[in-house]
Amino acid sequence: MDLYLSGKHILITGGSKGIGLACAEAFLAEGARVSLVSRSESNLERALERLAGHGVNRVSAYAADLTQPASAQTALSAAIADFGPLDVLVNSAGAAKHTPAPELTPQAWQDAMQAKYFSYIHMINPVIKQMAQRGKGSIVNVVGNGGKVASPTHLAGGAANAALMLATAGLANAFASQGIRVNAINPGLTRTDRLQEVMAADAILQGIEIDEVMKRAVAKIPIGRMAEPEEIARVVLFLASDAASYVTGINMSMDGSTTPLLV
Numbered sequence: 001m002d003l004y005l006s007g008k009h010i011l012i013t014g015g016s017k018g019i020g021l022a023c024a025e026a027f028l029a030e031g032a033r034v035s036l037v038s039r040s041e042s043n044l045e046r047a048l049e050r051l052a053g054h055g056v057n058r059v060s061a062y063a064a065d066l067t068q069p070a071s072a073q074t075a076l077s078a079a080i081a082d083f084g085p086l087d088v089l090v091n092s093a094g095a096a097k098h099t100p101a102p103e104l105t106p107q108a109w110q111d112a113m114q115a116k117y118f119s120y121i122h123m124i125n126p127v128i129k130q131m132a133q134r135g136k137g138s139i140v141n142v143v144g145n146g147g148k149v150a151s152p153t154h155l156a157g158g159a160a161n162a163a164l165m166l167a168t169a170g171l172a173n174a175f176a177s178q179g180i181r182v183n184a185i186n187p188g189l190t191r192t193d194r195l196q197e198v199m200a201a202d203a204i205l206q207g208i209e210i211d212e213v214m215k216r217a218v219a220k221i222p223i224g225r226m227a228e229p230e231e232i233a234r235v236v237l238f239l240a241s242d243a244a245s246y247v248t249g250i251n252m253s254m255d256g257s258t259t260p261l262l263v
Contacts (some may be wrong), residue, residue, distance in 0.1 A: 003241035006031030009075070009083045012242070013123055014093030015065060016043035018192035019142055021050070022229035023090050023236050027055035028213045030237065035079035037072075037093065037123070066093050068120035073126055085134060088240045089127045089256040092142040094119030096157030098198055104156060112156035117163050127172060132178040141168050142185040142232065143251065149259050153202055157262060161186075165251045172249030181248035183239045188255025189217055190227040223256035 010027045014020035015036035024034050028051060038044050051059050062084050064075035080086065093128065096112035120141060131137025146154045148160025164212040165184055183227040189195065194208070199217070203210045218225060232254060238244055253261060 002241055003030055003237060005088075005237070005241055007081075008032045009035070009085065009087040010090060011035040011037065011079050011086050011092045011123075011127070012092060012144075013037045013119070014091070016040060016047040016061070018052075018092070018194060019070045019187065019190060019229045019232045019236075020090070020092035021047055023092065024051060024059070024077040024234040025054070026230070026233040026237050029086075029239075031058075033058045033083045034060075034087075035083060037064050037066070037075045037079070039065055039093075053142055061067050061160075064123050067114045067123075069122040069165075072122040076123065076130055083201060085130065085200070086127055087137060089137070089139045090142070090236055090240065091120045091123060093123075096154070096160055098153045098200075099156060099203075100204060101152045101155055109156045109159070112160045113163070116157055116160035116169075120164055121167065124167075124171070126177055128182075131180050135179040137180045139180070139182045139263065140236050140239045141182070141187055142236065143168070145186040145188045145253055145255050145259070148251070148253065148261060149240055152199075166249055169249045174249055181239075181244070183200070183248060183263060184251045185232060185235055185239070185253070186251055186253045187227055187232050188220070190232060192229055195226075198208065198259060221256040221258050225256070227254060227256065 010032050012020050012024050015024050016038035027034050032215045041063045048061055062075040062078050064071040066072050096116045099108050143164045144161045146158035147165045168182050168184040199210045199213045202213045
């Protein structure tokens with residue numbers, strides 16, 4: 001299927017690794033121009049090396065601390081100067097630390113909101129207003145499934161995810177009449193670098209080895225395995241494209257049916 005993404009400008013936060021990088025590869029394969037944003041310059045350099053085969057003239061990278069609104073705006077302005085107005089924003093940046101519930105502090109809750117919620121909002125806010133002025137645009141937020149299913153090792157991060165899900169639905173409603181679609185994907189366990197941190201936190205809580213935690217986690221997934229980043233990316237592309245022109249305001253679970261939900 002031709003998703004008509006050729007020549008479109010896609011900005012991906014958290015685009016230097018994991019699901020964000022998989023999204024970058026997928027959009028580039030469709031002929032899009034991609035701007036990567038990440039806090040780490042070294043991660044961005046490695047990402048650019050990996051993406052070099054797609055053509056260096058269609059990918060650029062910007063280091064930014066998205067917990068700071070001014071830093072987000074600077075990266076956005078630079079991306080627009082290089083590739084023009086955004087057609088699509090994909091948010092995959094930020095990750096709240098997994099902390100067992102007994103160890104949570106007020107600061108841990110605040111840190112989780114900064115790391116996950118505000119790192120998305122600080123980019124969404126200026127982008128959606130610019131898209132509204134042009135009368136078109138699509139935003140896809142990659143939001144962990146912990147926003148729907150409470151985990152005792154991820155309550156603060158889950159709360160930030162839940163807030164993002166509400167923001168997704170609310171912004172979709174508020175900006176639909178101005179040609180903007182806003183959707184979210186809620187991945188379950190996905191084979192990224194961050195998976196080790198998740199497994200380590202669960203190992204401490206359960207008092208078992210990480211390998212055993214991994215084995216038990218996979219055993220709970222009806223489909224029989226964890227997701228690959230590329231599988232999440234394919235759904236991001238669909239939601240970002242005009243093929244999903246009447247899809248907006250959804251928060252779609254992708255957890256292999258681990259938790260059957262009516263949403």
